[in-house]
Amino acid sequence: MTGSGGYDRFGRGYGVTRRPDPRIAAQIDAALSGMRSVANVGAGTGSYEPITTRIAVDPSRVMTAQRAATAAPAVLGVAEALPIADAAVDAALAVLTIHHWPDLESGLAELRRIARRRVVIMTWDADVYETFWLVRDYVRAAARTDRGYAVPLDRITTALGGRVETVLIPHDCTDGFGAAYWRRPDAYLDPEVRAGMSMFARTDPGTTVEGLDRLRDDIDSGRWRRRYADLLDLDDYDAGYRLVVVDL
Numbered sequence: 001m002t003g004s005g006g007y008d009r010f011g012r013g014y015g016v017t018r019r020p021d022p023r024i025a026a027q028i029d030a031a032l033s034g035m036r037s038v039a040n041v042g043a044g045t046g047s048y049e050p051i052t053t054r055i056a057v058d059p060s061r062v063m064t065a066q067r068a069a070t071a072a073p074a075v076l077g078v079a080e081a082l083p084i085a086d087a088a089v090d091a092a093l094a095v096l097t098i099h100h101w102p103d104l105e106s107g108l109a110e111l112r113r114i115a116r117r118r119v120v121i122m123t124w125d126a127d128v129y130e131t132f133w134l135v136r137d138y139v140r141a142a143a144r145t146d147r148g149y150a151v152p153l154d155r156i157t158t159a160l161g162g163r164v165e166t167v168l169i170p171h172d173c174t175d176g177f178g179a180a181y182w183r184r185p186d187a188y189l190d191p192e193v194r195a196g197m198s199m200f201a202r203t204d205p206g207t208t209v210e211g212l213d214r215l216r217d218d219i220d221s222g223r224w225r226r227r228y229a230d231l232l233d234l235d236d237y238d239a240g241y242r243l244v245v246v247d248l
């Protein structure tokens with residue numbers, strides 16, 4: 001299926017660096033509390049799928065092929081035209097996927113159409129994300145990529161309403177998305193780690209070389225630890241990740 005936002009190309013290593021973090025999973029589970037049937041849209045490899053998931057939808061064969069044998073059945077499809085009947089599930093879930101949808105409003109309307117009670121969306125606030133030291137101080141080109149596909153939160157709340165929860169990132173987060181290594185800067189020097197982050201996968205590597213070299217120098221010289229000393233005492237960090245919870 002085409003239209004996977006590039007995941008048929010760069011999704012091969014996804015299952016390696018993108019392991020769901022149990023603390024973030026617990027927050028998503030809490031947002032879905034009481035929902036006895038869930039459709040996971042843009043489900044990919046199945047991260048953060050609650051056990052009540054009845055069906056998963058994703059356009060990428062590469063991503064769905066990495067799902068666990070025990071995971072809910074996955075069908076190939078896009079959010080903008082879900083192959084699911086009206087009000088077929090208690091809740092629709094979409095985790096770190098809406099920024100890939102070519103027609104966001106149609107996709108959001110589809111989430112609302114298939115869900116009887118709740119829609120839960122995990123995304124991020126680009127204004128907060130841009131204050132994250134990596135993108136602010138080292139890889140501005142990746143920040144511009146990120147900004148180019150970030151979805152403003154008010155586009156979601158205008159379409160669906162709902163409340164917004166902050167998703168704090170634990171210092172030892174197991175899910176290698178963009179800000180996961182906020183207290184472990186060496187990780188960003190590993191090309192395999194960067195390959196699992198769409199802001200790097202979608203940015204010309206030539207434009208991030210200088211910043212990553214500078215990061216290596218700053219780590220080696222101790223400058224990074226001095227410059228960001230305040231982070232070293234934190235257990236969790238707000239890099240802008242957000243959960244939008246909509247009661248229908």
Ligand SMILES: C[S@@+](CC[C@H](N)C(=O)[O-])C[C@H]1O[C@@H](n2cnc3c(N)ncnc32)[C@H](O)[C@@H]1O
Binds near residue numbers: 063095097
């Ligand atoms: C960053 S991955 C997130 C996967 C999973 N939800 C997770 O949290 O690990 C983004 C997913 O969105 C999917 N995607 C891209 N375009 C889509 C669309 N139009 N409708 C639904 N999913 C889409 C991709 O195939 C990919 O699996």
